Amino acid sequence: MLDALGFLTVVGRTRTPTARALTWFGPAGALIGAALGLLWWGTANAWPAPVAAAIVVAADLAITGMLHVDGLADAADGLLPHLDRDRRLAVMAAPDVGAFGIATVVGALLLRFAALATMTPDGWHAVAFLAGVWCAARTLMALTACVMPYAREVGLANAFLGGHMAAPLLLGVPLTALVAARGIGGFTGDVLGAAGVVTETVALVVASARW
Numbered sequence: 117m118l119d120a121l122g123f124l125t126v127v128g129r130t131r132t133p134t135a136r137a138l139t140w141f142g143p144a145g146a147l148i149g150a151a152l153g154l155l156w157w158g159t160a161n162a163w164p165a166p167v168a169a170a171i172v173v174a175a176d177l178a179i180t181g182m183l184h185v186d187g188l189a190d191a192a193d194g195l196l197p198h199l200d201r202d203r204r205l206a207v208m209a210a211p212d213v214g215a216f217g218i219a220t221v222v223g224a225l226l227l228r229f230a231a232l233a234t235m236t237p238d239g240w241h242a243v244a245f246l247a248g249v250w251c252a253a254r255t256l257m258a259l260t261a262c263v264m265p266y267a268r269e270v271g272l273a274n275a276f277l278g279g280h281m282a283a284p285l286l287l288g289v290p291l292t293a294l295v296a297a298r299g300i301g302g303f304t305g306d307v308l309g310a311a312g313v314v315t316e317t318v319a320l321v322v323a324s325a326r327w
Contacts, residue, residue, distance in 0.1 A: 120144040124254065126181040138262065142255035145312075149250025152176055153243030160237045169232035173225060187309020188224060189217030194306070196220070201300050208306050224317050231320035245323065253315040257308045265302040 120140035121127060125148060155175055159168035177185060194208035196216045207214070213221075300307075 117143060121147070124148070124183070125179050127179070138258040141258040142251045145254030146247045146251035148176075148179055148254075149247040150243050151179070152250070153237070153246035156232065156246065157237045157239065157242045165236070166229075166233045168237075169229050172232055173229050176228075184309035184312045185221055185224075187306040188313045189213045189221045190306040191304075191310035192220035193217040195300070204300050205304070208304060224313055227317050227321055231317075231324040234324045249316055249319040249323075252319070253312040256315050257312045260303050260308060260311055266304070 117140045119134050119137035121144050123137060124141065124144050152172055152175060156168060156172045159171045162168075163171070190208045190210075190213070193210075193214040193216045194204040197207075199207065
């Protein structure tokens, strides 16, 4: 659990990711989501809904050290343009961010803000909702690492290879992972981060819909 929190957040001592940490991605995500849910509930009682939403989005970026958003940007730059496999991997490894990455991140943050701003946090239901969404997102990240091959010979996500989930997961692999499988034949650390952000964003948008 400490390894998972150390990798997924800026809280506590920085830890090298391990295969065993994958099992704890879901619980770690639940803790992150619960903390954000409490913040959302508290700020919504003190400020207008848009301000509360902006604070939660900013807090999520701070807690995660922007790790997953950085992965989303790199994955978008590498997977969305028409490039060959080697070029995709090279672009994703580059430290700069291109137009695809900027547009994707801005779009995701706007959707997250808008979704939260149009919903009213209803006490502990808000805490449970964000805890569930963030738990599901991290669980899908772990599942992706378990069922897909690693696309690079060496990389940060190498430490997750060989990991096994504590129990079978009856969840589908995120769309991001499917795009990655087609574009680079597997996953990278950037793909895992992007899958988490996409899962959270889709869940927030769906929950805010006027059914």
